[in-house]
Amino acid sequence: MKNSQTQRDYSLIRKVNDGDTSAFRQLIFAYKDVSLSLAISIIKDPIVAEDVLQDVFIKVYHKLHTFKFKASFATWLYRIVVNTCYNELKKKKHTISLQNTTETDAILNYEKDYLKDADHKKYINLTLEKLKPDEALVLRLFYLCECKIKEIQDITGFKSSKIKVDLHRGRENFQFYLKQILGDDLNNLL
Amino acid sequence: MKEEKLKEMISKSTIETSDDFINKVMKGIELQEERKKQSIFWSFPVILFVCSALILAIVGLLFYMLNIQNFMEYATFNSIPKTPVFLLVIGVAFYYINHIMRLHHNEKTI
Known part of the structure; x- marks a missing residue:
């Protein structure tokens, strides 16, 4: 499955390098949603994450001629997404730290109301938003993108021991926050 | 929570x-x-090429108009102090190189 996807990506990349922009549209279509999920794991704000992702795809278009057909395109793309998002996070960190508690409480109340009619997917995404960026990122790379530890290492630059710790803590915290958000309704979701 | 369930959820x-x-x-x-x-x-x-060509053309035209046969014979050039002019030119060049590099770096980070 992964191999056929890699071959399809390679053929699309060659077309893009020959000047076929519609092939790049196909590449974006294939990876935009997973890339956004990874970006949100780090940045947390969906609007900022989408803006950052737009810049990432523009950067990817201009750098595509440098892509060496050795690794998979997905790994290459996710590495750019992760690096760009961490750089953005560094820029935004100061602004985030200035948010006051009143604002955070307001968001939590809004979330509770919002959750009444939300489906499972929204519960899961809200839970992932509460995790630390590294934990949410590693969880999504491992379970959503089905990356192996080695691939996560290539994408994030983290050591394998850190990835394992983040995976372990991420699983525990995910369950903790999911229980906190859903309370008794957790059993219905399971 | 089982691993499979977690995978399914995420x-x-x-x-x-x-x-x-x-x-x-x-x-x-x-x-x-x-x-x-x-x-x-x-x-x-x-821009550098165009400016250099323009300056050469203007200087050439100026000397042609003044009808000066030999450039080195033009006395006033010999009286200009070389060291301060050299330092000034180098200083200005470094300043603009630094300016261009900063602009390039900013463009890259944007």
């Missing part, structure tokens, strides 16, 4: 982009390519 966590996301990206690419074409036209080497 595999549902894909977040969809807005409907016009691809169009926005493609528009961004077009805009950058247009800007790139303009920046190639007004790039530093092009």
Whole structure:
């Protein structure tokens, strides 16, 4: 499955390098949603994450001629997404730290109301938003993108021991926050 | 929670982009390519070459108009102190190289 996807990506990349922009549209279509999920794991704000992702795809278009057909395109793309998002996070960190508690409480109340009619997917995404960026990122790379530890290492630059710790803590915290958000309704979701 | 259940749950966590996301990206690419074409036209080497050619032409024209046969015989040039002029030119050149490098770096980070 992964191999056929890699071959399809390679053929699309060659077309893009020959000047076929519609092939790049196909590449974006294939990876935009997973890339956004990874970006949100780090940045947390969906609007900022989408803006950052737009810049990432523009950067990817201009750098595509440098892509060496050795690794998979997905790994290459996710590495750019992760690096760009961490750089953005560094820029935004100061602004985030200035948010006051009143604002955070307001968001939590809004979330509770919002959750009444939300489906499972929204519960899961809200839970992932509460995790630390590294934990949410590693969880999504491992379970959503089905990356192996080695691939996560290539994408994030983290050591394998850190990835394992983040995976372990991420699983525990995910369950903790999911229980906190859903309370008794957790059993219905399971 | 079982590992399989966790995998099933997180595999549902894909977040969809807005409907016009691809169009926005493609528009961004077009805009950058247009800007790139303009920046190639007004790039530093092009401006340097054009300015050098203009200065040469103006100096040549000036000396032709003054009807001076030999450039070195033009006495006032010998009286100009060389060291301060050299330092001044080097200082200005370093300042502008630094300015251009900073602009280039800012452009890259944007």
